[in-house]
Amino acid sequence: MNVTRPGYRFELGRDGLRASLSSPSGEHWLTLVLLNAFDAIDSLDETIELGKPVVEGDTLTLERRSTVWDRAGLSVTCTGEGLELRSWVEGKGRLADVHLLGGRSLLATTANGFFPTGTSFRTLFSPNPGDPPKLVRPAAESAIVGVSGDGFLGRGHWFFTPAPLFLALTTAELDDPAEPVDAGWLGLGLAAPVEELGFVQVAYRPGDRAFHLALEYEGHTEVDGRFEAPALLLRPGLATPYAGIRAQRDELAAREAAPPVRRRELPAWWRQPMFCGWGSQIRLSAAGAGPAPALATQENYDRFLGTLAEHDLVPGTVVIDDKWQDAYGTNRPDPAKWPDLPGWIAGRREQGQHVLLWWKAWDAEGLPEELCVRTPAGRPVALDPTNPRACAVLRETIGEMLSPAGLGAEGLKIDFTARTPSGASLVAHGGGWGIALLHRLLSVVYAAAKHANPEALVITHTPHPAFADVTDMVRLNDMLRMDDPGPLPAGAVVPQMLHRARVASAALPDALIDTDDWAVPDRATWRAFQEEKPDLGVPSLYYVTDVDTEGEPLEEEDYALLRRVWAEARAREER
Numbered sequence: 001m002n003v004t005r006p007g008y009r010f011e012l013g014r015d016g017l018r019a020s021l022s023s024p025s026g027e028h029w030l031t032l033v034l035l036n037a038f039d040a041i042d043s044l045d046e047t048i049e050l051g052k053p054v055v056e057g058d059t060l061t062l063e064r065r066s067t068v069w070d071r072a073g074l075s076v077t078c079t080g081e082g083l084e085l086r087s088w089v090e091g092k093g094r095l096a097d098v099h100l101l102g103g104r105s106l107l108a109t110t111a112n113g114f115f116p117t118g119t120s121f122r123t124l125f126s127p128n129p130g131d132p133p134k135l136v137r138p139a140a141e142s143a144i145v146g147v148s149g150d151g152f153l154g155r156g157h158w159f160f161t162p163a164p165l166f167l168a169l170t171t172a173e174l175d176d177p178a179e180p181v182d183a184g185w186l187g188l189g190l191a192a193p194v195e196e197l198g199f200v201q202v203a204y205r206p207g208d209r210a211f212h213l214a215l216e217y218e219g220h221t222e223v224d225g226r227f228e229a230p231a232l233l234l235r236p237g238l239a240t241p242y243a244g245i246r247a248q249r250d251e252l253a254a255r256e257a258a259p260p261v262r263r264r265e266l267p268a269w270w271r272q273p274m275f276c277g278w279g280s281q282i283r284l285s286a287a288g289a290g291p292a293p294a295l296a297t298q299e300n301y302d303r304f305l306g307t308l309a310e311h312d313l314v315p316g317t318v319v320i321d322d323k324w325q326d327a328y329g330t331n332r333p334d335p336a337k338w339p340d341l342p343g344w345i346a347g348r349r350e351q352g353q354h355v356l357l358w359w360k361a362w363d364a365e366g367l368p369e370e371l372c373v374r375t376p377a378g379r380p381v382a383l384d385p386t387n388p389r390a391c392a393v394l395r396e397t398i399g400e401m402l403s404p405a406g407l408g409a410e411g412l413k414i415d416f417t418a419r420t421p422s423g424a425s426l427v428a429h430g431g432g433w434g435i436a437l438l439h440r441l442l443s444v445v446y447a448a449a450k451h452a453n454p455e456a457l458v459i460t461h462t463p464h465p466a467f468a469d470v471t472d473m474v475r476l477n478d479m480l481r482m483d484d485p486g487p488l489p490a491g492a493v494v495p496q497m498l499h500r501a502r503v504a505s506a507a508l509p510d511a512l513i514d515t516d517d518w519a520v521p522d523r524a525t526w527r528a529f530q531e532e533k534p535d536l537g538v539p540s541l542y543y544v545t546d547v548d549t550e551g552e553p554l555e556e557e558d559y560a561l562l563r564r565v566w567a568e569a570r571a572r573e574e575r
Contacts, residue, residue, distance in 0.1 A: 001019075001053070001055045001060050003058060003078040004024070005024075005078065005079075005080060006024065006080075007024065007080075007081070007082065007236045007237040008021060008022065008023065008024065008029075008082065008083075008236045008237075009021070009022045009023070009024060009026065010076075010078050010083065012053060012060060016034070016050060016052065016053045016062065017033065017034055017035065017050060017105070017107070017115075018031055018032060018033055018034060019031075019032045019034060019060075019076070020032070021083070021234070021236075023236070027120075027171070028120045029119070029120055029121065029169075029171070029186060029236070030117055030118065030119055030120075030121075030186075031117060031118035031119075032076075032101065032117050033101060033102050033103065033115045033116060033117050033118075033212075034060075034062050034074060034076070035047055035064065035074075035102060035103030035104070035105060035115060036072070036074055036087040036098070036099055036100055036101075036102070036103045036229070037097075037098070037099040037102070037103040037104050037114075038066075038068065038069060038072065038087075038089045038093075038095060038098050038099075038223075038227070038229075039068075039095070039096040039097045039098070039099070040068050040093035040094055040095065040096060041093070041094040041095070041096045041219035041424060042093075042094075043067070043068050043093075044067070044068070044104065045066055045067060045068045045069065045072070045089075045103070045104065046066070046067040046068075046104040046105070046106050047064045047065065047066060047067075047072075047103055047104060047105050047106065047107060048065050048066070048067060048106045048107070049064065049065035049107070050062065050063075050064050050065075050107055051063040051064060051065075051073070058077055058078040058079070059075055059076065059077045059078075060075065060076045060077075061073065061074075061075045062074055062075070062076075066089065066091075067106075068089075068091070068093060069089040069090060069091035069093070070090050070091040071089065071090040071091070072088070072089045072090070073087075073088060074086060074087045074088070081235055082187075082233065082234045082235040082236055083233070083234040084231055084232070084233055084234075085100070085101075085231065085232040085233075085234070086228060086229075086231050086232075087100055087228070087229045087232075088226060088227065088228040088229070089223065089226070089227055090225065090226045090227075091223065092223060092224050093222075093223050094219045094220075094221065094222055094223070095198075095217035095219065095220075095221040095222075095223060095227070096216075096217060096218065096219055096424070097214045097215065097216055097217065098199070098214070098215040098217060098229050099114075099212055099213070099214050099215075100212060100213045100214075100215070100229060100232055101116065101117040101211070101212040101213055101232070102114060102115055102116035102117055102210075102211075102212030102213075103115065116205070116207050116210040116211055116212040117210060117211060117212055118209055118210050119139060119169070119209060119210060119211055120171060120209070121139045121169035121170060121171055121186070122138065122139055122170070122171055122172065122173050123136050123137070123138065123139055123169065123170045123171075123172060123173055123174060124136065124137050124138065124139045124141065124143060124167065124168070124169055124204065125167065125168040125169070125170075125177050125185070125241040126143035126144075126145065126163075126167055126204070127145065127160070127163040127164050127166055127167075127241070127245060127463075127503040127507070128143065128144065128145045128146075128157050128159070128160050128162075128163040129157070129159035129160060129163075129477070129496065129499070129500055130143075130144075130156055130157045130159075131151075131156025131157070131480075132156075133488055133492050133496045135175065135176065135177055135495060135496070135499050136174065136175065136176075136177050139169060139206065139211070140206045140208075141206060142203065142204055142205060142206055143167060143203070143204040144157045144201050144202070144203050144204070145157070145162060145163050145164070145165055145166075145167075145201060145202050146161070146162055146199070146200050146201020146202060146216075146434070146435065147161040147162050147200060147201065147417065147418060147420035147434060147435050147438045148161070148200050148201060148418060148419075148420050148422040149161065149418045150418060150419075151480070157201075158418035159461065159477040159478065159500070160461055160462070160463055160477070160500070160503070160504075161417045161418040161420065161438070161461060161462060162435050162438070162462060162464045162467075163463060163464065163503060163507075164189075164245050164248060164249075164463065164464055164465060164503065164506075164507045165189060165190040165197075165202055165230075165464065166187060166188065166189040166190075166241075166244060166245055166248050167187070167188045167189075167204055168185040168186065168187050168188070168238060168241035168244050169185065169186045169188070170183050170184065170185045170186070171183045176495075177240055177241050177242070177499075178240055178242065178498075178499075178502065179240070180239045180240055184236065184237050184238060184239065185236075185237075185238040185239075185240065185241055185244060186234060186235065186236045186238070187233070187234070187235040187236075187238050187241070187244035187247070187248065188213070188232065188233070188234060189232070189233045189235070189244070189248045189251070190202065190215075190230040190231070190232060190233075191230055191231045191232075191233055191248075191251060191252055191255055191257055192229075192230035192231065192257055193256070193257045193466070194257070194258075194435065194436055194439045194464075194466035194467075195432070195436050195439075196230065196436065197230065197434060197435035197436045197439075197466070198217055198220065198221045198432065198433045198434050198435070198436050198437075199215040199216050199217045199218075199221075199433070199434045199435065200216050200217075200218055200420065200422045200433070200434040200435070201215075201216050201434075202214065202215050202216075203216065213232070215229065215230075216434075217433065217434070218422065218423065218424045218433065218434070219424040220424075220426075220428075220431075220432075220433035220434070221433065222431075233248075233251065235247065242502045242503065242506045243506075245503060245506035245507050246506040246507075246509070248465065248507075249261065249465040249506070249507055249508075249509070252465045252466065253465070257465075257466060258465035258466045258468060259465075259466075259468045259469050261468075261509055261510050262510055263510065264510055266472075266512070267455045267457075268573070269316055269317065269354050270317075270457050270472065270473065270512060270538075271512065271538055271569075271573045272315065272316020272317055272354075272538070272570070273315050273316055273317075273538065273539045273540070273541065273565075273566040273569060273570070274315055274316070274317040274318070274319060274356075274514065274538060274539070274540045274541065275304070275305065275308065275315035275317070275318050275319065275540075275541050275542075276318075276319035276321055276358075276413070276517070276518075276540060276541070276542050277296065277300070277301055277304055277318075277319065277320060277321045277542075278292070278321040278322065278358075278518055278542055279517060279518040279519065279542025279543045280300070280304050280542065280543060280544045280545070281293075281295040281296060281300070281321060281322075282518070282519070283543070283544075283545065283546045283551065284300065286550075286551060287551070292322070293322045293323035294323070294337075296320060296321055296322060296323055296324045296337060297337040297338070298337060298338045298339065298340075298341070298344055301318070301320060301344075304544045305318065307544045307545060308541075308544060311559040311562075311563075312559075312563060313541075313559065313562055313563060313566065314352075314353070315353065315541065316352070316353060316354060317353065317354045317355075317356060317411075317457075318348060318353055318354070318355050318356070319355075319356045319357075319358060319413045320355065320356070320357055320358060321358045321413075322358055322360065322415070324337060324338060324341070324357065324358065326366070327365040327366030328360045328363035328364075328365040328366070329363055329364045329365045329366040329367035329383065330365075330366040330367065330397065331357075331359065331397050331400075331401055332400075333407065341407055342406070342407050342408050345407060345408045345409055346408060349408075349410075354410045354411070354457075355408075355409050355410060356409060356410065356411040356412060356413050356457060356459070357401055357402075357407070357409045357411075357412060357413070358412075358413045358415060359401075359412045359413065359414050359415070359445070360415055360416045361414055361415065361416045361417045361419060361438075361441065361442075361445075362382040362383055362416060362417075362419040362420065362421070362441070363382070363383070363416065363419070364380045364381070364382055364383050367380070367383060367390075367393070370387075370389075371383060371384060371387055371389055371390035371393060372384050372390070373421045373426050373427065373428045374426065374427050375423075375425065375426060375427070376425050376427065381421055381423075381426065382419065382420075382421045383441070384428050384429050385432075385437060385440045385441040385444055386428045386429045386430030386431065386432055386437070386440070387428075387429035387430065390429075391444050394441075394444050394445065394448065395444060395447075395448040395451075398412075398444075398445055398448035398449055398452065399448055399451065399452045401452075402448075402449055402452035402453045402456050403452040403453065404453070406452075410453060410455065410456060410457060411449070411453075411456045411457030411458060411459070411472075412445070412449060412456070412457075412458050412459065413459045413475070413514075414442070414445070414458065414459060414460045414461075415461075417438055417442075417460065417461065417462060420434065420435075420437060420438045421433075421437070435464070438462070439466065439467060439470065442460065442462070442467065442470040442471070443469075443470055445458070445470070446458055446469070446470040446471070457472050457473060458470070458471055458472045458473070459471070459472065459473040459474070459475050459514050460473075460474065460475070461474060461475045461476075461477045462474070463503055463504040463507045463508050463511075464507060465507050465508065467508075468508050468510065468511065471508070471511055472511060472512065473511055473512040473513065473514050473537075473538070474504040474508055474511050474512070474513055474514065475513075475514035475516050475540075476497055476500040476501060476504070476513065476514065476515055476516045476536075476537075477500070477516055478516065478518055478519065479493055479496065479497065479516070479518065479519060479520060480519060487519040487520055487521045487548060488520075488521065489521065490521045490522055490524070490525045493520060493521070493525045493528070493529055494525075494528050494529055494532055497515070497516075497529060497532070497536070498532065498536070501513055501515075501536040501537065512537055512538055513536055513537025513538065514537060514538055514540050515529075515532075515533045515536050515537050515538060515539055515540045516540050516542075517529075517540050517541055517542035517543065518542040518543075519548055520547060520548055521548065522547070522548065522552060523547045523548075523552045523554070523558070526543070526547045526548075526558075527558065527561060530561055530562065530565050531561075531565065533565055533569070534565060534568045534569040534572060538569070539565055539566055539569050541562065
């Protein structure tokens, strides 16, 4: 089977096991291994026999005999835009990892083992910010996109959870993925409805001039009959990876795997400059006032906002950050910190300001154990959105936070979605796992928020196209590096945040962007980032008197800069 299209060439190898993908001029891109592996939780999937390739029109189908499944195979369809690979199995078993663009072969009498796809690409783009921060990386390095991560070394891929399930490769060597290159980019995108994204993460696993993709299901998907992995779309000729993400959004919408881009009628106050108190809580903590979560108090927030007002800075939206509540799972105001939170919120509203509450996803603090995802020993690790009782409690909690009869807040800043449960031995009430489980959680929260207050603003850091129906605004998240720990190097902050904004606006062009503000290495870097904010989205301020944990004081020129930036942002919205 040889197929030539304006953007690529596809040629099936003589052995029926491999195929080449090259540029129209014949430049080698990939040597595709036409195997996959659907590992079960108790056994590895190995191919012991390969069927004869079947070609029907522009589609190649290849079945294989598996050591685990009754039947298995894949198809490759050549379209005008690129290739669509579909991998499937039939039988019974609990999925561990699903390997695409590679698999285990016992076909030969000599060379056996795992065979990945060969590559001539030099540069890899991932839409998922990591630690250390990179806009691009060598194609020989790994990358992860998913919903699990934190500040521990090797797990710093938590800033977007999830980012678009999309990677891009180019034969060029470059530093800035926003600049078009003559070689173009090849996009690799996964396409399936969100309820079928039952894996915690997809990993790009490199080898020597090779790679494959692994989808980590962790044993929580039970196959009984036919199971098909998400379609893998290979799209050559992309001008930039960001253009590829935007095209991926349209493709997912066309497949009804993501909401279509739509024009939203947004409340005007959503676009007003925001103040979030976390950075100032950190500053007080660094000065010896105690742990930062203990400093989310009514007294401190009055002081923060009073200081800003003294400099003619009045944010339209105020975010009360971690930890205003008595417990993360119950989300009742801590009376020692907030003796009258409903009254305080009402007072701010009378002054024309809107108050959001920081909400920690997944945390089960204060909840009954039976409402939680648990370890085999019964220890709770997260609220369980597959449990109807847990969902009822969550709806009631969100309603109390946002309804006029409750606390009266006007939205949520959602954090810690990267704490999505991960572990093969964890036990949940019902089915669903990974990315799909996070979407289920946020669906409950989002619906409850809108029921309590139709104008409620919900901010997440989930710029995957399928999450367009559970978010109004995407936050760019913290500017942290976790190996020191400490903030990003000074020269990396603005390029990294520009990168994040480009990813978010390409994947969710109908959602707003919260620029975030914490933490920066120095005042000069902070100033440079403020200048960019009106172009990126809604300006967000975390600092009142000092910048970063070292305490570099703000000067009058800094307050003047904020006044100018906020005025510019407000003027743009008026136009």
